[in-house]
Amino acid sequence: MKPEQVLREIAAEVEACTRCPLHVGRRRAVPGEGSPTAEIMLVGEAPGFYESVAGRPFVGPAGQLLDRLLEQIGLSRQQVFITNLVKCRPPRNRDPEPEEVAACEPYLDRQIRTIQPKIIVTLGRHSLHKFVPHAKIGQVHGQPIRHQGLLIVPMYHPAAALRAYSMHQALEEDFARLPQFLQQAETLSEPPPDQDIAEDDSDDDSPPAPQQLSLF
Ligand code: URA
Numbered sequence: 001m002k003p004e005q006v007l008r009e010i011a012a013e014v015e016a017c018t019r020c021p022l023h024v025g026r027r028r029a030v031p032g033e034g035s036p037t038a039e040i041m042l043v044g045e046a047p048g049f050y051e052s053v054a055g056r057p058f059v060g061p062a063g064q065l066l067d068r069l070l071e072q073i074g075l076s077r078q079q080v081f082i083t084n085l086v087k088c089r090p091p092r093n094r095d096p097e098p099e100e101v102a103a104c105e106p107y108l109d110r111q112i113r114t115i116q117p118k119i120i121v122t123l124g125r126h127s128l129h130k131f132v133p134h135a136k137i138g139q140v141h142g143q144p145i146r147h148q149g150l151l152i153v154p155m156y157h158p159a160a161a162l163r164a165y166s167m168h169q170a171l172e173e174d175f176a177r178l179p180q181f182l183q184q185a186e187t188l189s190e191p192p193p194d195q196d197i198a199e200d201d202s203d204d205d206s207p208p209a210p211q212q213l214s215l216f
């Protein structure tokens with residue numbers, strides 16, 4: 001199946017989903033949108049009011065900032081994929097509960113497997129903690145982190161940036177470095193050479209041991 005078909009199927013499942021209490025009273029679920037072959041995937045926290053009305057991610061004030069940030073590095077929404085950790089709006093925009101995150105996670109995991117982005121930008125600490133639990137956003141924002149074959153670039157949430165100028169500045173700076181991270185993504189996603197050496201000190205090209213044994 002083509003990636004766009006798989007993404008459409010995931011979206012249909014999300015729209016009908018009743019796996020967690022957030023489906024009760026939801027206006028619209030927000031599966032996410034963008035290119036099925038995006039190199040960059042942006043993962044926010046959960047839909048807010050405007051998103052739950054439109055059924056689309058990041059269309060309120062935080063979304064307008066996100067659009068500007070993308071535009072500044074020459075990208076449009078159509079070139080990236082934008083989604084959230086949790087696909088339905090929590091009441092009064094409260095933080096999603098761990099059980100809600102856990103119930104919703106398989107949708108995001110399938111979106112990631114389908115799109116296979118080079119970089120995942122986490123927006124805010126909730127989506128950062130999916131990939132790197134306990135990391136402190138204030139310490140790690142703007143620094144690429146390798147995680148299970150994925151390259152995570154943690155960033156502040158645009159809604160937080162709208163409230164605090166220092167975060168706004170940091171977010172702009174981190175975004176401005178995204179094109180550079182993208183160029184480096186292939187090398188950054190390889191383990192550093194010293195890890196290779198530590199794990200395997202044979203430097204010839206002989207086949208791995210199990211294959212050799214099978215010759216006897
Ligand atoms: N905040 C989020 O985390 N996601 C949205 O889609 C909108 C606002």
Ligand code: SF4
Nearest residue numbers: 017020023088103104
């Ligand atoms: Fe389903 Fe996710 Fe919505 Fe919960 S938040 S009902 S798991 S789509």
